[in-house]
Amino acid sequence: MKNLIKRFLALALVAxxxxxxxxxxxxxGLLNPPNDDDGYSRPSSEIAFEVRNENxxxxxxxxxxxxPYEYYSDLDSLGRCGVVxxxxxxxxxxxxxxKRGSISSVKPSGWVQAKYDTSIVQGGYLWNRSHLIGxxxxxxxxxxxxxxxxxxxxxxxxxxxxENMVADHIREKGCHVAYKVTPDFKGENLVCHxxxxxxxxxxxxxxxxxxVYCFNIQPxxxxxxxxxxxxxxx
Amino acid sequence: xxxxxxxxxxxxLTFFGKRQSEDSILREWILNYVNGAKLxxxxxxxxxxxxxxxxxxxxxxxxxxxxxxFCWVEDKPYDISLASQVIVCNWNRRYPADKFFKExxxxxxxxxxxxxxxxxxxxxKITIEIYQRR
Numbered sequence: 001m002k003n004l005i006k007r008f009l010a011l012a013l014v015a016x017x018x019x020x021x022x023x024x025x026x027x028x029g030l031l032n033p034p035n036d037d038d039g040y041s042r043p044s045s046e047i048a049f050e051v052r053n054e055n056x057x058x059x060x061x062x063x064x065x066x067x068p069y070e071y072y073s074d075l076d077s078l079g080r081c082g083v084v085x086x087x088x089x090x091x092x093x094x095x096x097x098x099k100r101g102s103i104s105s106v107k108p109s110g111w112v113q114a115k116y117d118t119s120i121v122q123g124g125y126l127w128n129r130s131h132l133i134g135x136x137x138x139x140x141x142x143x144x145x146x147x148x149x150x151x152x153x154x155x156x157x158x159x160x161x162x163e164n165m166v167a168d169h170i171r172e173k174g175c176h177v178a179y180k181v182t183p184d185f186k187g188e189n190l191v192c193h194x195x196x197x198x199x200x201x202x203x204x205x206x207x208x209x210x211x212v213y214c215f216n217i218q219p220x221x222x223x224x225x226x227x228x229x230x231x232x233x234x
Numbered sequence: 235x236x237x238x239x240x241x242x243x244x245x246x247l248t249f250f251g252k253r254q255s256e257d258s259i260l261r262e263w264i265l266n267y268v269n270g271a272k273l274x275x276x277x278x279x280x281x282x283x284x285x286x287x288x289x290x291x292x293x294x295x296x297x298x299x300x301x302x303x304f305c306w307v308e309d310k311p312y313d314i315s316l317a318s319q320v321i322v323c324n325w326n327r328r329y330p331a332d333k334f335f336k337e338x339x340x341x342x343x344x345x346x347x348x349x350x351x352x353x354x355x356x357x358x359k360i361t362i363e364i365y366q367r368r
Contacts, residue, residue, distance in 0.1 A: 051250065055250045156328075160328055161242075161329045161330040162330055164327050164328055164329055165249075165255065168255050168327065168356050168357065169255070171356035172255070172257060172258070172355060172356035207252075207281075208252075210250070210330070212330070
């Protein structure tokens with residue numbers, strides 16, 4: 001009888017352990033969606049950007065200067081860009097007749113170029129060398145401290161409309177805009193998940209301002225942010 | 235009533251309650267086009283004008299404008315069914331947007347009667363299309 005009870009208790013212990021382990025696996029599945037199992041992330045939506053902090057940028061008093069300047073962080077030990085900022089105005093923008101220089105010599109962190117059908121990626125190539133401060137605002141060409149690996153979608157649908165808005169505002173009003181772009185690298189990933197873009201017009205006192213997060217995604221493509229490798233979404 | 239809209243390439247009208255862009259030469263064009271008729275604008279739109287003597291400023295312009303008046307729509311609602319003419323000014327640029335001009339003017343019975351391109355003060359090419367209700 002005692003042996004029977006012992007066997008029953010042992011079986012119960014094994015059963016409880018199995019349930020506990022499966023619960024952990026279930027919990028783990030919830031916390032880490034399956035699309036991350038092999039390092040690839042599927043774009044969860046096709047939203048190019050979202051507004052942060054009610055669209056109010058966060059600048060220190062020191063950063064809110066009408067005196068034009070540009071600051072580019074040094075690359076970190078993994079060769080990744082950091083925050084870039086400045087006060088932008090006609091002084092920092094390219095001259096009317098200035099032509100864009102080549103940037104093809106720069107290989108930003110996570111640069112693993114891939115070509116897809118143009119029905120999925122406009123132009124075919126997934127990765128763009130994305131300026132943190134756009135050329136039209138800074139006239140910066142092959143500055144490795146200003147170029148990240150960004151998808152075509154991120155570049156064109158995410159960042160570009162905001163850069164256009166700032167550039168045209170400066171051209172129209174002759175104002176100066178406090179501007180900051182912060183890439184969002186998770187852990188030791190070589191490709192950022194997105195960037196925070198913040199802007200505030202000094203002279204207009206915020207008549208032009210924004211605080212948005214642009215997602216570094218490409219609809220239809222799964223991205224391994226640790227390495228920069230990519231593949232068609234399954 | 236005649237409506238005026240300024241939109242970007244994806245038909246975006248405003249972002250977070252604010253205009254996406256402005257252009258002093260386009261403002262002049264609009265004042266010339268209105269040609270002395272009443273131009274109604276909201277208090278927000280009025281901030282574009284240094285001289286407000288020639289414009290009617292009222293956030294409730296949609297209910298106050300009369301048949302031959304013009305309303306420049308930015309941040310306030312409008313009723314396209316009241317429009318006899320719609321003037322669409324396209325910046326030919328991509329800007330961020332969360333409010334769009336979604337009207338299918340052709341389906342609503344409008345016909346394009348004029349298209350004009352102007353060089354703005356800060357925009358290389360602004361395309362202005364004028365639609366008249368058939």
